[in-house]
Amino acid sequence: MLKFKIKTEVRFSDNAIETLTEFSDVNAVIITDAFMVSSGVSKMIAEKLSACKTVSVFSDVKPDPTIELVSQGVEYLKEHDAEIVIGLGGGSSIDAAKLMVFLYEKVTGKKHIKLIAIPTTSGTGSEVTQFAVVTDTEAGIKYPLVDDKLIPDMAILDPQLVVSAPPSVTADTGMDVITHALEAYLSTRWNDAADALAEKALTIAFKYLPIAYKDGANIKAREKMHSASCLAGMSFNEVGLGINHSIAHALGAKFHIPHGRANAMLLPHVMEFNADLAHNFGASEDTRAARRIARIARRIYLPSENTKVAVTSFIEELKYMQKMMKIPTTLAEAKVSRDEYEAVKEEIIESALKDACTETNPRPVTAKDIEKILSKIAVW
Numbered sequence: 150m151l152k153f154k155i156k157t158e159v160r161f162s163d164n165a166i167e168t169l170t171e172f173s174d175v176n177a178v179i180i181t182d183a184f185m186v187s188s189g190v191s192k193m194i195a196e197k198l199s200a201c202k203t204v205s206v207f208s209d210v211k212p213d214p215t216i217e218l219v220s221q222g223v224e225y226l227k228e229h230d231a232e233i234v235i236g237l238g239g240g241s242s243i244d245a246a247k248l249m250v251f252l253y254e255k256v257t258g259k260k261h262i263k264l265i266a267i268p269t270t271s272g273t274g275s276e277v278t279q280f281a282v283v284t285d286t287e288a289g290i291k292y293p294l295v296d297d298k299l300i301p302d303m304a305i306l307d308p309q310l311v312v313s314a315p316p317s318v319t320a321d322t323g324m325d326v327i328t329h330a331l332e333a334y335l336s337t338r339w340n341d342a343a344d345a346l347a348e349k350a351l352t353i354a355f356k357y358l359p360i361a362y363k364d365g366a367n368i369k370a371r372e373k374m375h376s377a378s379c380l381a382g383m384s385f386n387e388v389g390l391g392i393n394h395s396i397a398h399a400l401g402a403k404f405h406i407p408h409g410r411a412n413a414m415l416l417p418h419v420m421e422f423n424a425d426l427a428h429n430f431g432a433s434e435d436t437r438a439a440r441r442i443a444r445i446a447r448r449i450y451l452p453s454e455n456t457k458v459a460v461t462s463f464i465e466e467l468k469y470m471q472k473m474m475k476i477p478t479t480l481a482e483a484k485v486s487r488d489e490y491e492a493v494k495e496e497i498i499e500s501a502l503k504d505a506c507t508e509t510n511p512r513p514v515t516a517k518d519i520e521k522i523l524s525k526i527a528v529w
Contacts (some may be wrong), residue, residue, distance in 0.1 A: 153342040153387055156297070157266075157277045159379060161306035162372060166197060166267070168305050173200035175232040180222060180246035182210040182238050190269065190310065194237055205229045210238065213284040213291065213401065214245040222249035223256065233263045236301070239322070240273030240408065244281040247299045251281075254298070266301040269310045271361075271374035272322025272409050274329055274382020276304035284402060289496070291402040293394075293505055300386075306379060308371035316362050320474035323358035323374060325409030326350060327467075328416055329381035332391040334445065335423060335438050336509040339388055346384035348448065353377040355449045355466075362474050389509030392501065393419040396519060399500040403493045404485045413476045414483065417467045418525040423512050424460045438511040479528040487529050497523070 160168045177198050185191045186208045195204045207225045209218065226234065226249055234253075236246025243266045250264045266276035275281070279300045282293050314322070330350040333343055354377040360370040396419075397411035406414075424439040435443075435456040443459035446452075451466055453459035468478075477483040480490055498519045501507065507514060 151340045156300045158303045165305050165307040169197035176203045176230050177201040177233045178231040179206045179235045181242050210242045210245045212241050215284045219248045223252045226253040235265045237267045239270040240275045243275040247281045264301045265303045267305045270322040271378040272325035274378050277382040278386040291398045306375040311371045319362050321407050321409035324413035326354045326378045326381050328412040329385050333385035335511040336388040343384040343388045346380045350377045350381040390506040391510035394506040395501040395504035399497040417464045418522050481529040
């Protein structure tokens, strides 16, 4: 039996942030990072919450939130008797807020704390998913956690909050959207509802990501990328991801490469692996993954007279986007040395194999397969 459920109420488009004025007579806590404070964004959010009893700001979130950080946040929520929690920022801030609320409810016995996610980047989809990633710094491992209770109650998608994102962040997060949607579309747990969301996310992202990258002040492009990110999040929340994310999680934990960037570096090579054109040469029917990639190629108007041409065109389009948005394509360009890589290569492979995302990859994967994919970016 298949199922599909959307728990999160989504408020979107220009001025969506005004939603916050509806909350009153509660203790609100904003979970965010130092940049949101220095840029004045957290202050603006706090002002929208002026009808609340108290508004407090926890601004210690850093990229790749750690177990220790989440514990500190839980204590902060207890200290301020939080009744509403707002996760403000990129994926790290929203993931941190989700984990803090989840544990806060457990340790205090409070029935339900309202969790509101306000993304300031268009990429993670964390505002509508049951996933959160936490880093164990001692072990050098990122753990993707999955629980329905991690899904925010509300997501506020206001494009005005994204216009200040620099081109490099726009590129990284935008390619994260594309990776989410693609891996959901190829997932072994696919269903029609998730497919529809993934297809729409991809058609939006391929059209509007280049525009948002070149002109960050383009509100329509920013709004569309916010929508694409949310749709992709809804899709993969139901059907899972694949080895692109499994390997990216491991790379990010070892080398602190931004998550979207790691995904982008791997994506052409993972799509080539999943399509399996070479191994399937001469077969009476192309692989399901290849047929699905070809379908997306047609939707974004790439050459697609047959499956092989469509898949090849799609992979070349991914490489073209990498180049045009100045995304690193090798570990050398990502400032990782050969010695650093060789020292932890086996750990990366082992971590990727154990990652929960690997379970729904469309093609079974071995350690040798992951090593071969890594070899495509392990270039100096």
